[in-house]
Amino acid sequence: MKPPSLLVIVLNYRTAEMTLRAAEAALADLPAQDVARAELVIVDNDSGDGSAALLEQAIAQRGWGAGHRVRLIRASRNGGFGAGNNIAMRAGMSDGSAPDFVHVVNSDAFLDPGCISALLSHLQANPQAGIVGSHVRGEDDLPHTTAFRFPTIAGEFEGAARLGPVTRLLKSHVVAPPLPSQAAQVDWVAGASVMLRGEMLREIGLFDEGYFLYFEETDLCLRAARAGWHCWYLPQARCVHVGSVSTGMKDWQRMPRYWFDSRHRYFAKNHGRAYALLALLARLSGTGLHHLRCLLTKRRPEEAPGFARDLLAHALTRKRHRPHTTTTRRPATEDHS
Structure with missing residues (x-):
């Protein structure tokens, strides 16, 4: 069997120093074997704060650009999380080919040694697996809930009520159940560190760019499930996630x-x-x-x-409009909506 190609994506929005730290951790974890080619793309999501120039300079100074190991792509506008990652997926590998696997890594997520290999091995061993997410913990070493059930009407009521009897009655609809201790199929996983099968993306399409931020991973996983692909949570593939750095969510007084x-x-x-x-x-x-x-x-x-x-x-x-649909697009050329 031909070794696969792997594309790691780190999306930057006004967090250049942290993005470089995330990229450095990912580069250190790129498998030296079992892949034909492994590359990393940093997408600057139209930061407008000098991030792109800083990233470009750092890539050159650190010698990361040799052999197209690391590339920087500048987005002409900030279309959100999904749109930014789609730019890199459409660009593909440096030779223009579509990657066999794509690993999306947040700019404030730092991979533990062996994380990439564990995710890759799991997808290779499970042909119907299209998506696999990492165990994510905070800097305080406490685990983050990153494996979920799909939202439902019952789940919306349970999550808002926050009442023991309601939760027990609707336990099969709890959106954020306890994290599995072993590898397990789940409905969807958070995008801090998630690996995607290229074949699946070419079938179901990339992230829906109608979402600026939030629910884009949920939507992608639901489309995958409806097409027969499985989503997994893999606790042995670990990373640290600071969380909400580029969005400023920790300082929000109201939901945006x-x-x-x-x-x-x-x-x-x-x-x-x-x-x-x-x-x-x-x-x-x-x-x-x-x-x-x-x-x-x-x-x-x-x-x-x-x-x-x-x-x-x-x-x-809100404006009354018909929800958009996502078309299947092949990650072969560099462009974005």
């Missing part, structure tokens, strides 16, 4: 509109408008139950300030 846009798009596109409306009502009902409990127990709600109000306002004010 693009989160609500992405949530609605996911439900309406994949399940229809009626389902999206029921999911909205379930989320609002669960949130109301949670607030009632907090009022009676004199506790503070566990959600972002003004979340329910913002969710309802978004539903009432």
Whole structure:
């Protein structure tokens, strides 16, 4: 069997120094054997802060560009997480060929030794596996929940209610169940460190660029599942993830509109408008139950300030349009929408 080609992608948005750290960890973990070719692409997602020049200089100074081992691609606009990664996937390998496997690595994710080889070996050993995600932990060594069930109406109610009896009743719909301790098939995995099979991408298409940020991994995994591909969580493939560096999520006082846009798009596109409306009502009902409990127990709600109000306002004010569909596009040439 011919050894596969591997493309590692690190997407940068105004985090140049951290991106270089992530790229360095990924380069150190590139397998020396079992692959015909392994390359890394850094995409600067139109940072506009001098990041691209800094990255270009660092690549040259460190000698990373030799043999096309590392390339920098400058996006002409910031289309979001999916659009930025799609640029690299469409560009493909340095010779223009489509990669057999693509490893998406966040700019604030640092791979442990052996992470890439473990992910690659798992996909090679399981022909129906199209997606495999890493075990992700924080700098405090605590695990991050990165393996999930697909969102449903029942899951929306359970997640918002945050009530023991409700969770027990709807346990099969909990979106974020306890992490498996061994390799396991799951519905979807987070994109901090996830490897994708090129054959699958050529069949189902790349990330849907209608999502600016959030739900794009969920959407991709659902399309893969509907096409018969499996998604796995692999705990032995490990990495450290700082989290929310480029988005500034840790400092958010309110959820941004693009989160609500992405949530609605996911439900309406994949399940229809009626389902999206029921999911909205379930989320609002669960949130109301949670607030009632907090009022009676004199506790503070566990959600972002003004979340329910913002969710309802978004539903009432968003533009009415038919959800886009994602077409299959071959990652062969460098372009972007």
